[in-house]
Amino acid sequence: MSRMTLDRLLQSQGFGTRRHCQQLVADGHVRIDGTPVTDLRIQFDPTGIEFTVFEEPWVYREHVYLALNKPAGYECSRRPSHHPGVLSLLPEPMRWRGVQPVGRLDHDTTGLLLLSDDGRFIHAQSSPRRKVPKRYVASTHDAVTPELVAAMLAGVQLHDEPAPLAAVQCETLGPNRIAIALEQGKYHQVKRMLAAAGNHCTALERVAIGGLRLDALDLREGDWCHLAEPELGMLLADGSGGTR
Ligand code: URA
Numbered sequence: 001m002s003r004m005t006l007d008r009l010l011q012s013q014g015f016g017t018r019r020h021c022q023q024l025v026a027d028g029h030v031r032i033d034g035t036p037v038t039d040l041r042i043q044f045d046p047t048g049i050e051f052t053v054f055e056e057p058w059v060y061r062e063h064v065y066l067a068l069n070k071p072a073g074y075e076c077s078r079r080p081s082h083h084p085g086v087l088s089l090l091p092e093p094m095r096w097r098g099v100q101p102v103g104r105l106d107h108d109t110t111g112l113l114l115l116s117d118d119g120r121f122i123h124a125q126s127s128p129r130r131k132v133p134k135r136y137v138a139s140t141h142d143a144v145t146p147e148l149v150a151a152m153l154a155g156v157q158l159h160d161e162p163a164p165l166a167a168v169q170c171e172t173l174g175p176n177r178i179a180i181a182l183e184q185g186k187y188h189q190v191k192r193m194l195a196a197a198g199n200h201c202t203a204l205e206r207v208a209i210g211g212l213r214l215d216a217l218d219l220r221e222g223d224w225c226h227l228a229e230p231e232l233g234m235l236l237a238d239g240s241g242g243t244r
Contacts, residue, residue: 001062003043006030009060012046014093015053029054063118064099065227066090067212069219070113076104083107089222090115102126103185110221111136111206112214114235125235126185132235133168133181135208136190141200144178151197152180158192165193179207211237 004012010021010030028036031052032044046060070076074086078100087095094115102114102125116122124130140148149172155164169181180190191201207214211234217225 001045001047003045005040005043006037006051007040009044009046009049009051010053012062012097013058013060014095014097016096024053031055058093061226063121064094064097064116065118065121065232066094066099066115066224067214067217067219067227067231068113068115068224069214069217069221070105070110071221072108072110075107076101076113086113086115090224105206106188106191106204109204109206111204112209112212112217113206114209114227115224128184131183132210132237133183133208134185134206135169135179135181137173137177137179137205137207138190138194138201139203140176140178140194141202142198143175144172144199146172148178148194148197148199152178152193156193156196158186158189158196161186165189167193176202210235 006025007018007021010016010024011018015021015024022040024030025040026038028038030037032049049060051058051060068086068089070086073083074089075081075083076086078085086101087099090099098117099115100117100122102116102122105111105113114125149170152167152170155166157164165182165184165186167180168183169179171179173179178194180193182189186192190204194201212227212231217231219225
């Protein structure tokens with residue numbers, strides 16, 4: 001990683017315009033090893049550098065890979081219209097540096113949502129060719145029956161799809177709870193598949209993507225965390241350790 005001045009480093013991490021970052025440094029709000037650094041000429045190797053801005057600790061990261069436990073009532077779109085956007089749950093520098101959701105969950109769907117500012121990662125994760133199962137737990141209005149589970153596994157026809165869509169795993173979790181794993185990510189897919197099979201989804205949570213399970217991240221609703229190499233590797237796994 002090439003060396004950079006502190007204002008450039010801050011700018012790359014989402015602390016605002018170059019001018020604003022220069023001002024933060026000049027005003028002594030940025031510390032490294034507890035000492036304010038005000039000299040804008042010093043060049044740093046940014047790799048893994050730890051610093052504080054207004055006493056809040058940060059670590060330099062070329063890109064960020066985040067997991068959010070999305071609460072209900074937040075939109076994943078970049079320009080939310082009816083509900084607050086999921087980006088409002090992140091610190092401001094994450095928005096400045098261009099973090100975006102990887103794919104979408106409906107505003108009323110909860111659970112595991114990935115976010116990143118790495119366009120290649122977002123593109124690779126969102127590719128329809130990527131056959132990584134996404135696991136959901138749905139609550140249903142009517143009882144979950146063996147016929148419903150069988151229909152999910154056999155495939156149901158959605159009216160704007162050329163062929164039936166099937167779950168790669170499906171099991172009953174309770175009288176009105178069903179676990180469903182899908183390899184595609186079509187619009188409202190779980191809800192529409194349940195409706196096409198004659199039931200109705202009343203609540204939906206995404207509990208895993210590949211081998212990365214939400215419960216293993218220990219995030220309360222609305223909380224987020226950085227994902228490091230081991231967790232990013234789990235996204236590639238098929239997660240065939242059960243649907244919940
Ligand atoms: N399927 C849905 O119906 N909604 C989601 O948010 C995700 C999958």
